[in-house]
Amino acid sequence: MGKNRNQRKKNKPLSKKRSPKIVVRTLFVGAALFLFFGSLAVRLTQLTLFSGERVEKFSEQQRFRSVKLHAPRGYLFDRNHNELAVSIPLMSAYINPKKVTDARSAARNIAFSIEPKNNKKRNILFRKLLAKLKSSSNKKFVWISRKLEPKTYAGLKKKNIKGIGFVSEYKRFYPKRDVAAKIIGFCGIDNQGLSGLEYHYDDLIEPVQARAKVRRDAFGRVVSMPKTLDVSEGAKPINMILTIDERVQYIAERALERKVIETNAKGGIAIVMNPHTGGILAMAEQPKFNPNNFSHYNPERWKAHAVSHAMEPGSTFKVFVAAAALEERLTSSRDKIYCENGKYKIGQRIISEAHNSQYKNLTLLEVIAKSSNIGAVKLAERLGKEKLFSYLTSFGFGLKTGIDLPYENSGLLRPVSSWSLGSLPSISFGQEVSVTPIQLATGISVFANGGYLVRPHLVLAYKRDNKLEKIIKPYIRHRVISEATAKTVVKIMEGVVTSGTGGKAALSGFEVAGKTGTAQKIDKLTKSYSSDKFLSSFVGFFPANNPRLVILVMVDEPEGIAWGGSVAAPVFSEIASRSARALRIVGRNTDRYVIDWSRMTNTNNDEVVSNKSNASGTKDLNFSGLLSIIKPLM
Incomplete structure (x- = not known):
């Protein structure tokens, strides 16, 4: 019995007992699998039903990539759309030093390609390249030479030097070379504006950091280039149309250079300005420079001295004193001013006339025409310090004009509290005050435009992709004097040319209004007025009865005769005469014609040009079968 019982116990199946750890692990794995597949199902549902745009975006990222575009800098044109500053594509060379096995041989071949003729320059370049390759052996990119000339690029590429690559860049180029160089300025190696308008408007005309999409294949390789895709409007550069007239600029530069x-x-400096709008048609300077090779010149040459340098104006300042006295009704054109017989004592100082002239009673017109120092002092005394200062600041002196060029100087007109006993008489004839040439031209424009102070400017309009984007409107700052006073001053300034010191500024066929100036310069050693260094000037406008152009001419330290009427006035006349022809400004002696198209008849094919007047007094001109009746306009 006992044996059988033991046998039954032995044959009884054993019950399975699970360890608690196994149970926990099983539950954990199950939960993890449930969460994973559950999340996957939710995500798939989300992607399928709700995320079409995100899937499309992801797909686009896989198929395309963004690349940087090397856009050109905006062009600069004159008012007639002649190119003054352009961007030309050139190739730049770089090298991967890691791929160079023989640095010395590579440097020698590169130097020979870039400087094939000049041994000295080639040796210098060779040493620089060799040092650069050795110091950059762990780098993958090193510039060799930027913006190569096409011939140099072709020669370097032909060498097939290991590790060399090329990339296209744009170089700034000035096709007119030194014409208007100080206005336009120049750019650096990275096309950043460094001087002139290039610097002042750098934010507008610099290349926009544009990017474009390129298509990639499954291996990430580019299969289409940016030029096959559209570039956004905002990425296209802004071109500027300037107020400068290339013809007038050239005329001014050559006339000034000769003198x-x-x-x-x-x-020397010459400015040609529209007195009604403030637009600058020309701003010439001597000495000048070529912006294509700006590094070959002293940096002082880069600046536009017409804007950045202030100087004592001399007798040209007398017209502003006269205008203030007229506006305050303290004098009139027929008023007689006693000029003390050539000597006028103020305190311990004696004021005398130029050429030691001895004037007694002069009218206001004669005071300006003969450029009487004592007459100007007497007018200033009638005004007093406060009113004189007020009018001079209203004319813009002591303040920046706001012209769109860098480094503008405000000049010097000290507050009345800083004036000495001799300040009022000195300022009345252009001493103890300094002005920039652009301030003087702008101040004279007040008389030419009927009494308003305008802001001079150099940009006429902006264009983008040949579409006009913005027109720069003239800016009138304020009225300075009444129209009646302005007209009286114009008549007085005409007298300077017809019967005074400015006779050599006369212009055939036109009435000219102007004022001469001969300013003594300060001797830097003695700190007093020099006896042989002068600034000769003439500033005026024409036609006097309907002014079109204000022209200022300054010649710095001429040798020999230095009077403004002898040195600067003839330059004014030359610039005015040639500019009038270029701009078709009609004068008294200008022949004007009209074609009577109704009387045109067909004739034979022989070209006949007849200068003989017919019975009716008109001139018949027959050009290749066309008969035009040209009648002079009265």
Whole structure:
């Protein structure tokens, strides 16, 4: 019995007992699998039903990539759309030093390709390249030479030097070379504006950091280039149309250059300005520079001295004193001013006339025409310090004009509290005050436009992709004097040319209004007025009865005769005469014609040009079968 019982116990199946750890692990794995597949199902549902845009975006990222575009800098044109500053595509060379096995051989071949003729330059370049390759052996990119000339690029590429690559860049180029160089300025190696308008408007005309999409294949390789895709409007550069007229600029530069050479002067400035709008048609300077090779010149040459340099104006300042006195009704054109017989004592100082002239009673017109120092002092005394200062600041002196060029100087007109006993008489004839040439031209424009102070400017309009984007409107700052006073001053300034010191500024067929100036310069060693260094000037406008152009001419330190009427006035006349022809400004002696198209008849094919007047007094001109009746306009 016992044996059988034991046998039954032995044959009884054993019950399975699970360890608690196994149970926990099983539950954990199950839960993890449930969460994973559950999340996957939710995500798939979300992607299928709700995320079409995100899937499309992801797909686009896989198929496309963004690349940087090297956009050109905006062009600069004159008012007639002649190119003054352009961007030309050139190739730049770089090298991967890691791929260079023989640095010396590579440097020698590169130097020979870039400087094939000049041994000295080639050796210098060779040493620089060799040092650069050795110091950059762990780098993958090193510039060799930026913006190569096409011939140099072709020669370097032909060498097939290991590790060399090329990339296209744009270089700034100035096709007119030194014409208007100080206005336009120049750019650096990375096309950043460094001077002139290039610097002032750098934010507008610099290349926009544009990007474009390129298509990639499954391996990430580019299969289409940016030029096959559209570039956004905002990425296209802004081109600027300037107020400058290339013809007038050239005329002013050549006339000024001849006078500076003739008188062996230190330099000179000429400005041609529209007195009604403030637009600058020309701003010429001597000496000048070529912006294509700006690094070859002293940096002082880069600046537009017409804007950045202030100087004592001399007798040109007398018209502003006269205008203030007229506006305050303290004098009139027929008023007689006693000029003390050539000597006028103020305190311990004696004021005398130029050429030691001895004037007694002069009318206001004669005071300005003969450029009487004592007459100007007497007018200033009638005004008093406060009113004189107020009018001079209203004319813009002591303040920046706001012209769109860098480094503008505000000049010097000290507050009345800083004036001495001799300040009022000195300022009345252009001493103890300094002005920039652009301030003087802008101040004279007040008389030419009927009494308003305008802001001078150099940009006429903006264009993008040949579409006009913005027109710069003239800005009138304020009225300075009444129209009646302005007209009286114009008549007085005409007298300077017809019967005064400015006779050499006369212009055939036109009435000219202007004022001469001969300012003594300060001797830097003695700190007093020099006896042989002068600034000769003439500033005026024409036609006097309907002014079109204000022209200022300054010649710095001419040798020999230095009077403004002898040195600067003839330059004014030349610039005015040639500019009038270029701009078709009609004068008294200008022939004007009209074609009577109704009387045109067909004739034979022989070209006949007849200069003989017919019975009716008109001139018949027959050009290749066309008969035009041209009648002179009265």
